Amino acid sequence: MSDKKIFLMKDKNIFLIKDKKYIIAGLVFFIALFTFPFWYNSGKAAPGPELKLTDKAKEAKECVMPTAYMRAEHMQLLDIWRQSVVRNSDNIYVNPSGKAFTMSLSNTCLDCHSNKAEFCDKCHDYASVRPYCFDCHIDKPKEIK
Ligand code: HEC
Ligand code: HEC
Ligand code: HEC
Numbered sequence: 001m002s003d004k005k006i007f008l009m010k011d012k013n014i015f016l017i018k019d020k021k022y023i024i025a026g027l028v029f030f031i032a033l034f035t036f037p038f039w040y041n042s043g044k045a046a047p048g049p050e051l052k053l054t055d056k057a058k059e060a061k062e063c064v065m066p067t068a069y070m071r072a073e074h075m076q077l078l079d080i081w082r083q084s085v086v087r088n089s090d091n092i093y094v095n096p097s098g099k100a101f102t103m104s105l106s107n108t109c110l111d112c113h114s115n116k117a118e119f120c121d122k123c124h125d126y127a128s129v130r131p132y133c134f135d136c137h138i139d140k141p142k143e144i145k
Helices: 002-012 015-039 054-061 066-086 104-110 118-129
Strands: 092-094 100-102
Touching: 054 104, 066 104, 100 104
Parallel strands: none
Antiparallel strands: 092 100
C-alpha cells in the first residue's frame, strides 16, 4: 500500500478520497481538452497533401537523402548546396550511401521532381511557404533544353 493511501485512511477523511475522484475526473477532462485538436482531426479533414512522384523519381526510389530527412531538412540541404557551389565551386555532392549528385536546384531536384506543381508547390501551399528561389531558378529545366 502506498504512503499516500495510508495517509488518506489515517485521516479517515472521506472528502479527501472524493477529492481524489474529482482530481482524476478533472485530469481526464483536461487531457481530453488539451489533446482535442489532435483527436478531433484524426481521420477527417486537413489531411497532409498527397504528393505525386514522377516516373523518374519512382524509378530512383530514393531521394538524395532519406525521406524523413528530406521532408524536414531539404531547405538546409539546398542551402548547403548553394554555399558549396557558389562559394567553393564544388558541385558534386556525395550522400552517405556513396551516391553522387550534381548540386543543382533546377537540374537535379527539379529534374527528378519535375512535377514541381504537384510536389514542391503542393506541399508549400499547404504549409504556406513561398520559397523565393524560383524568381531566379527556372523551375522547369525541361524548357531550357
Ligand atoms: C537573385 C537570384 C537568385 C535567387 C533568388 C536564388 N538564387 Fe540560387 N543561385 C543564383 C545564382 C546566380 C547562382 C549561381 C549559379 C551557378 O553558379 O551556376 C545560384 C546557385 C544556386 C545553387 C547551386 C547551383 C544550382 O544550379 O542550383 C543552389 C543549390 C541554389 N542557388 C539554391 C537556391 C535556393 C534554395 C534559393 C531560395 C532559397 C535560391 N537559390 C535563390 C541566383 C539566385
Ligand atoms: C533521383 C531522383 C531524386 C532527386 C534528384 C531528388 N529527389 Fe526528392 N525524392 C525522390 C523520391 C523517390 C522521393 C520519395 C522517397 C520515398 O517515397 O520515400 C523523394 C522525396 C522527397 C521529399 C519528401 C517528400 C515527402 O514525402 O514528404 C522532399 C521534400 C524532396 N524529395 C525534395 C527534394 C529536393 C529539395 C531535392 C534536391 C536537393 C531532391 N528532392 C532531389 C527522388 C529524388
Ligand atoms: C513534404 C512537404 C514539402 C515538400 C514535398 C517540399 N517542401 Fe520545401 N518546404 C516545406 C516546408 C514546410 C518549408 C518551410 C520550412 C521552414 O520554414 O522551416 C519548406 C521550405 C523550403 C525552402 C526554403 C524556403 C525559404 O524561403 O527559406 C526551399 C528552398 C524549399 N522548401 C524547396 C523545395 C523544393 C525545391 C521542393 C521540391 C523538389 C520542395 N521544397 C518540396 C515543405 C516541403
